[in-house]
Amino acid sequence: MATVIKAEPYDLPFDPRTTALIIIDMQRDFLEPGGFGAMLGNDVSLLRGAIEPCEAVLEAARRHGLLVLHTREGHSPDMSDCPPTKQARGALECGIGDAGPMGRILVRGEPGHDIIPELYPMAGEPVIDKPGKGAFHATDLELKLRNRGIKTLIVCGVTTEVCVNTTVREANDRGFECVVVSDATGSYFPEFQRVGLEMIKAQGGIFGWVAPSDAVIAALNA
Numbered sequence: 001m002a003t004v005i006k007a008e009p010y011d012l013p014f015d016p017r018t019t020a021l022i023i024i025d026m027q028r029d030f031l032e033p034g035g036f037g038a039m040l041g042n043d044v045s046l047l048r049g050a051i052e053p054c055e056a057v058l059e060a061a062r063r064h065g066l067l068v069l070h071t072r073e074g075h076s077p078d079m080s081d082c083p084p085t086k087q088a089r090g091a092l093e094c095g096i097g098d099a100g101p102m103g104r105i106l107v108r109g110e111p112g113h114d115i116i117p118e119l120y121p122m123a124g125e126p127v128i129d130k131p132g133k134g135a136f137h138a139t140d141l142e143l144k145l146r147n148r149g150i151k152t153l154i155v156c157g158v159t160t161e162v163c164v165n166t167t168v169r170e171a172n173d174r175g176f177e178c179v180v181v182s183d184a185t186g187s188y189f190p191e192f193q194r195v196g197l198e199m200i201k202a203q204g205g206i207f208g209w210v211a212p213s214d215a216v217i218a219a220l221n222a
């Protein structure tokens with residue numbers, strides 16, 4: 001049964017049976033005080049505002065039986081899946097692969113790489129470990145979505161202008177329709193949050209749609 005999400009730039013028709021929720025990179029190193037993001041001088045409260053709306057969308061998606069997927073940005077301990085250019089970028093004293101405040105930064109298996117407890121995956125929910133910013137790059141995400149007949153993605157997570165935008169653009173090019181949940185996404189930079197959402201819905205929804213969590217939840221409950 002098709003219903004609509006009250007979204008911008010216009011209502012998005014969707015079928016819950018072919019819709020998945022994807023939560024991007026809600027990892028301790030990005031969101032928690034004392035993590036990598038905070039160590040770089042960022043105000044993590046700007047990202048933490050996304051947690052509650054994200055929890056509400058996650059609860060609704062689970063209750064309605066949607067496929068729920070989580071992603072984590074990170075690398076294998078030997079760093080063989082990390083481009084040297086990525087590792088070098090920023091010329092940080094303590095960067096990706098180095099020992100950080102919550103273990104080696106963005107390395108799989110380290111505490112900081114894991115998902116925050118508030119949004120922890122349930123058994124059976126796929127966790128996509130991605131070495132890039134986009135969740136389709138060098139992962140089996142597309143295969144998993146196609147095998148389940150997924151056509152529409154509800155997208156939450158961080159950061160809006162980096163991994164959320166990159167993933168939505170990848171998804172859009174592959175023919176998926178994406179709605180980004182405005183208050184369930186976050187950026188360390190308020191201007192990037194605003195513009196990151198604007199870019200999705202500009203020009204008649206060039207990359208997709210944007211809607212607040214209450215509109216997405218209302219549509220799921222309809």
Ligand code: C5J
Nearest residue numbers: 025073158159162163
């Ligand atoms: C994400 C980043 N997840 N900002 N990563 O957006 O480096």
